Amino acid sequence: MDGFAGFEVAGAGYINARLDRALAVQNVVHAEGRPPSAQDHVLVEHTSINPNKAAHIGHLRNAILGDTFVRLLRAAGFQVDVQNYIDNTGVQVADVVVGFLHLLKLSPDEVRTLVPATDRLFRGGGQKGIDYYCWDLYARTSQWYEQGGEEEKAARKQIRLDTLHQIEQGNNETAAVAELISTAVLRRHLETMQRLDIEYDFLPRESEILHLKFWEAAFEQLKRTGVLYFETEGKNKGCWVMSRAGSSTDSVQNASGPEDDDGPKGPEAADEDAKVIVRSNGTVTYVGKDIAYHLWKFGLLGRDFGYKPFFQYPDHTCWISAEHGEADHPHFGGATAIYNVIDARQSDPQANVIQALRGMGYTDQADHYTHFSYEMVALTPRCAEELGYRVSDEDREKPYIEVSGRKGLGVKADDLIDKLIAATRAEVDARQTGSDEAERQKIAAQIAIGALRYFMLKYTRNSVIAFDFKDALSFEGETGPYIQYAVVRTRNIFRKGGTTPEAALAEFASQHANLNAFFTGEENEDIWALWLRAGRFSLVLEQCIAASEPAFLAKHAFQLAQEFANFYHRHHILTEEDPRRKTFLLATAAVALRELVRSLDLLGIESPEAM
């Protein structure tokens, strides 16, 4: 059989097939990164931080997972749009607005001068800005609601509710203040993520979903298809409701309404478990708005956002939704497949949206709707204490403590990045004595980002990360810097050897001698293993996408680096005397380098020239 050197019966029901190593090696040498051209238009939504406070480590996991997955999809040939959904009209934004207007008792005009001034002031010291200011204010406001007598508390809750309604409604002073704050915080989020090489194409906002009447269009479709029905009995009387995913009266079988389901409840019994979409007061719930938004994503709504440019990256523009957009704009939405990077706690509402699409007859879209879920980043009790948080005896016994913006408990993204850069900079200073200031800082940042991204990617999605500075600040063992170090050492070989990886590979491939000889024998088994793994890239990429699991690639890159490090120590390349064997060893290093750089690139980790 082609490609195989032989077969043998091995017992226990096994047949060992032996690869023709020379042939396999030729395949690896010539494996160019030719992406298959998948025509699908894929939409990935990630980050989606409430624009009322600084980003924290939980948001970092979301953004890094999402961004990496985008890179994987693009490498596989998909056309991908990256969206960051902005809930600028929700309670969280309302809470900081309450903080400014009612706790700090500022007038809208005062807020208008204070926000930009504070942003500049805070940022003067480093990467901090209005998002940091709001972090504290949000926590204070949350406490403020709980303080005072019963009457006072009720009054404050009423202020909160009124503020929320005014923001949702728009066209008033409170809404203008909310817009000002949320936009300023949003800018900070984009800047924070840019430090990690994370960019977006489009920022759809809740305010436009409301004002452009997305819900109204969706409501018609939902009523027409019978997914929503008007409840006349029970606790949900007066609401438009839908059956929940997995319930016995679910709307796929029962599309015309809550009919007789032969159950003991009888034909008139209300489905108490149904999900309310339109409240009895006529307002729409979160899931309702989300259904409308997802109809838009698939191009099924019959309406579109207006678009304005918002944020400029070196090589492209990020657009934001607007009520009255510009005439010339790129087209977003209308995807054939979507991925929503949202943490596992939201799987119920996500399932509801999918359920609604399916009920409306959009089975194909429902099948291509992926809730890319992941578990939260929590803090170890020790870490919470380090942050100055008072940990109760009960909490101290727990494996981890949940991050809480409301309580102001968490590690801010920029703080962590700063800490990482400071730590890598100290290492760089100790090693790169010849480099200048700018060069050192650049290297330190590359390593810091490599460490952070790898840290967030090495865990599989459904493992809770119990965050601890000790682990996150580690640069040894299974870390990003370990892999980057392998790259640096490989590059040094070629630099000192006066050749290039491309030349070494070409020379090796052109030797028509029996390549098999290089890959046989005890001392060459590790080299063969390295080549074998190097040839697995496209398979790993495929698995990552099929399972929506970037951690597979992180693992692959690490194992490759590990095998290279082993090879590096066992075989001294530049002093090899046999020229043909030297070429072979150089080609091995070239393949390792090519695959390491390629893998790191998809993980969003740079390959430094020195470190």
Added chain:
RNA sequence: GCGCCCGUAGCUCAGCUGGAUAGAGCGAAUGCCUCCGGAGCAUUAGGUCGGGAGUUCGAAUCUCUCCGGGCGCACCA
């Protein structure tokens, strides 16, 4: 009460569609720079894969059940 996730070495985790002797990293112990960078390499110690039953020639992996831990189950967003 219902649903989802987790339980593998002292600690943190891999183990993907069931396959041969269960793997990494950290931590511990011991070695390794006249030689391409020690953010490295090698060796050693450390496991009844939470318990039990079932399916199978074969189970960490599939099914059931029990025990621990976490997260969801609003006319909040």
